[in-house]
Amino acid sequence: MTDKYTQLVSHGLGKDVAKRLGLPQPVALRRYQPGAPLVTGPVLVNGDSAGADDVATALLGWGLDVRRNALPKEKLGAIILVLDAVQHPRDLAKPVLTAGTSLRDLAANARVVTISRTSGSARTPASAAARQGIDGLLRSLAKELRAGATANGILLDDDLATTSPSSLGALRFFLSGRSAYVDGQFLTVRSTSGMVPTDSEKPLAGKVAVVTGAARGIGAAIARTLHRDGATIVAVDIPAAGDHLAAVANEVRGTALQLDISRDDAGHRIIDHAVERHGRLDIVVHNAGITRDRLLANMDEGRWQSVIAVNIAAQLSINEALLASKHFKDAPRIVSVASTSGIAGNRGQTNYGASKGGVIGMVRSTAALMEPFGGTINAVAPGFIETEMTAKMPFAIREAARRLNSLKQGGQPQDVAEAISFLASDAAGGISGEVLRVCGQQLVGA
Amino acid sequence: MAAADVTTGETREPTITPQSTRSAVIVGGNRIPFARTGGAYVKSSNQDMLTAALEGLIARFGLQDERIGEVAAGAVLKHSRDFNLTREAVLGSALSPETPAYDLQQACATGLETVIGLSNKIKLGQIDSAIAGGVDSASDAPIAVSEGLREILLDLNRAKTPVQKLKIIGRIRPKDLAPDAPNTGEPRTGLSMGEHQALTTAQWKITREAQDELAFNSHRNLASAYERGFFDDLMTPYRGLSRDSNMRADTTLEKLASLKPVFGKNLGSEATMTAGNSTPLTDGASTVLLATEEWADAHALPKLATVLDGEAAAVDFVHGKDGLLMAPVFAVPRLLARHGLTLEDIDFFEIHEAFAGTVLSTLAAWEDEDFGRTRLGLDGALGKVDRAKLNVNGSSLAAGHPFAATGGRIVASLAKMLHEKGTVDGRPARGLISVCAAGGQGVVALLEAA
Numbered sequence: 001m002t003d004k005y006t007q008l009v010s011h012g013l014g015k016d017v018a019k020r021l022g023l024p025q026p027v028a029l030r031r032y033q034p035g036a037p038l039v040t041g042p043v044l045v046n047g048d049s050a051g052a053d054d055v056a057t058a059l060l061g062w063g064l065d066v067r068r069n070a071l072p073k074e075k076l077g078a079i080i081l082v083l084d085a086v087q088h089p090r091d092l093a094k095p096v097l098t099a100g101t102s103l104r105d106l107a108a109n110a111r112v113v114t115i116s117r118t119s120g121s122a123r124t125p126a127s128a129a130a131r132q133g134i135d136g137l138l139r140s141l142a143k144e145l146r147a148g149a150t151a152n153g154i155l156l157d158d159d160l161a162t163t164s165p166s167s168l169g170a171l172r173f174f175l176s177g178r179s180a181y182v183d184g185q186f187l188t189v190r191s192t193s194g195m196v197p198t199d200s201e202k203p204l205a206g207k208v209a210v211v212t213g214a215a216r217g218i219g220a221a222i223a224r225t226l227h228r229d230g231a232t233i234v235a236v237d238i239p240a241a242g243d244h245l246a247a248v249a250n251e252v253r254g255t256a257l258q259l260d261i262s263r264d265d266a267g268h269r270i271i272d273h274a275v276e277r278h279g280r281l282d283i284v285v286h287n288a289g290i291t292r293d294r295l296l297a298n299m300d301e302g303r304w305q306s307v308i309a310v311n312i313a314a315q316l317s318i319n320e321a322l323l324a325s326k327h328f329k330d331a332p333r334i335v336s337v338a339s340t341s342g343i344a345g346n347r348g349q350t351n352y353g354a355s356k357g358g359v360i361g362m363v364r365s366t367a368a369l370m371e372p373f374g375g376t377i378n379a380v381a382p383g384f385i386e387t388e389m390t391a392k393m394p395f396a397i398r399e400a401a402r403r404l405n406s407l408k409q410g411g412q413p414q415d416v417a418e419a420i421s422f423l424a425s426d427a428a429g430g431i432s433g434e435v436l437r438v439c440g441q442q443l444v445g446a
Numbered sequence: 447m448a449a450a451d452v453t454t455g456e457t458r459e460p461t462i463t464p465q466s467t468r469s470a471v472i473v474g475g476n477r478i479p480f481a482r483t484g485g486a487y488v489k490s491s492n493q494d495m496l497t498a499a500l501e502g503l504i505a506r507f508g509l510q511d512e513r514i515g516e517v518a519a520g521a522v523l524k525h526s527r528d529f530n531l532t533r534e535a536v537l538g539s540a541l542s543p544e545t546p547a548y549d550l551q552q553a554c555a556t557g558l559e560t561v562i563g564l565s566n567k568i569k570l571g572q573i574d575s576a577i578a579g580g581v582d583s584a585s586d587a588p589i590a591v592s593e594g595l596r597e598i599l600l601d602l603n604r605a606k607t608p609v610q611k612l613k614i615i616g617r618i619r620p621k622d623l624a625p626d627a628p629n630t631g632e633p634r635t636g637l638s639m640g641e642h643q644a645l646t647t648a649q650w651k652i653t654r655e656a657q658d659e660l661a662f663n664s665h666r667n668l669a670s671a672y673e674r675g676f677f678d679d680l681m682t683p684y685r686g687l688s689r690d691s692n693m694r695a696d697t698t699l700e701k702l703a704s705l706k707p708v709f710g711k712n713l714g715s716e717a718t719m720t721a722g723n724s725t726p727l728t729d730g731a732s733t734v735l736l737a738t739e740e741w742a743d744a745h746a747l748p749k750l751a752t753v754l755d756g757e758a759a760a761v762d763f764v765h766g767k768d769g770l771l772m773a774p775v776f777a778v779p780r781l782l783a784r785h786g787l788t789l790e791d792i793d794f795f796e797i798h799e800a801f802a803g804t805v806l807s808t809l810a811a812w813e814d815e816d817f818g819r820t821r822l823g824l825d826g827a828l829g830k831v832d833r834a835k836l837n838v839n840g841s842s843l844a845a846g847h848p849f850a851a852t853g854g855r856i857v858a859s860l861a862k863m864l865h866e867k868g869t870v871d872g873r874p875a876r877g878l879i880s881v882c883a884a885g886g887q888g889v890v891a892l893l894e895a896a
Binding site for chain 2: 279
């Protein structure tokens, strides 16, 4: 699962040499395995608000070993900083500095999670300053952590409890190995929709999920992960990729639908297939995407148009059909794959960046349309992911791209798939219109 | 075993329902693109290709771990090691390993005969689901040792002492070492299939222009079917190929007219059969999913068409009474008569294009008053096939013809066409399939939109 350099510096002589030379020291990340414990050790809950007490109680309910005060020399699996009641930047000092004294006690692959409130819903400038301050604090702290540990934050709108369903859902996701390659990111919870997460190893049981671009790479990983989590899979890809698609569909015991998603009737074909064969449609993952890279000065119309057509126009058209369908009304989920290129930009990818930026705009705008029937739409934005596509990059560029993030390694297709599976689950019902980066906190760009 | 049944003292209700209440429906099909011999599938065995076609079918219809009633398929060119070809392909697929399978072989009619045979089992109540199929590789064809060498090797195997063995080895002569490759020659006449058809083509005075036009239409119709995505749910790519490699979407009548004749050059009449209006050797595989209506409904699967009936015929080509590939000419009238139908009651004709001359000779025989009276026992000609209903999505001249795989290709495509057509004048759309085969045989079938 890990690249050769990571294997080399993970133990023995390689580890020693890398340390002495100050070379990057990536570790094998803790990734979710069914049956594995949620965290690797005791969980310290910092903060003295009522919200902090509620979180500690909820964690006890999950069977975790919870601390309200750190014990000396005890290795911690996670630190949760509950900052929901801060009114002024001065209020940050005590809980943050207290947490700071425990950072050296974090185990490998530990988690730091902040729970605070959205600055947009603040009523005073001081409150907004304190809340937005947490953004800068968290992103900086994530860059200080080592050995596969990550720091992520949960933002709650003003009227939401720290233990609202999707707050706890996001907390479970950040604590678990599912978020291995998510670092320095926030998830915003805007409503009490969704269901309190459970210990179920099949959070998607009974759901029918369509995954586009499922024949290989990230799409195939999404199909496998959603299937592992209990969903019935409709695997979609272009007819020319049908042999790989059939292999994936057979592996996940689903059905293969050979379909060019840029066809006008693609949305109806998808709905009809899911409903006729599997009786319902709950989840659509827009993963299919293409790249046709050229500097804009050399870009021809064909390259530009094909990327726009497949990466964003097709999603818009399919979503129109979904929103109009009576079969997509039972708290459905749409998850789109965006890209950090659509956020931070990438040389040679004006067309791709436009399409992926477009996905983000679409997701934010469509959220309101999904809300009346309890539906959500979100996007994940992968950074450098180890796929057949990135394996073809020139060595030096690939190596740079792979190391330039807080975790000093590329992500796996499974990491993207885990984030999608979470956003598609009932526990994420209060999260909509969000873009979650799965990039190991990429250092360049936004 | 029987005693145990007696002790229960129970009488069991027969589970077989009357034939009239059960029909065999075509759920769908899957094939791999057909490749010209020596092309994309040069390294693929029959088992590889049949397994690939099965895997695509399983993925399309979600049949993983399903115990299918029975799978039947076959190959015309078959290695002796492939004695259990179909069962081995099933074991290599995602189907339940408890799915039984058998091989069947009836030359080029193999694929269609698997469909008819399995449909009959379904109608009889023996099974509720079935997969029919066929595969052939002319690239990976078996090569046998010469008859002389074979006898020597068998004797060698039976020899006991080193001296006996040496004596037997000493019998080998250089001529024994020439391998015996398969060919399409008829064992009883020594003539190749093309030379046989050339005799028939000349007999029915089929022109070069008519043959080239049929070939041109085949390519054009197949190409346009691909363009509108007709094969998107009938095919799964294989080894980098996503369309039949023999198809020439850009061919023209002028190009076809420029080709030199390859068959019938010594008949005294004008030779008319070229590489353009004859099918090339091809590799490929096809499968068709059949079931009862109840099974299809219970599995939430489509019902495209019903397999109404089938008929086989054979002709005495050895003594020259009829052409080698003319057996369907006799099978079709018998099948139609059984259902009280005429050619005018058929909405789609799928006449396998072994050669353009085969199709045109068949149509000519049906249009011939005298032939109708004297050979078919009718009052006159059987009738005329409306060319607008003939091979509308192309046939073997364009797609290629991996012998045993052609039946499955035609059945799945025709079933989809019938489903799309729905009804004609208030009755279900009907389709007729005709496949000629080596040995003077022919198998035909009648399908109806479900």
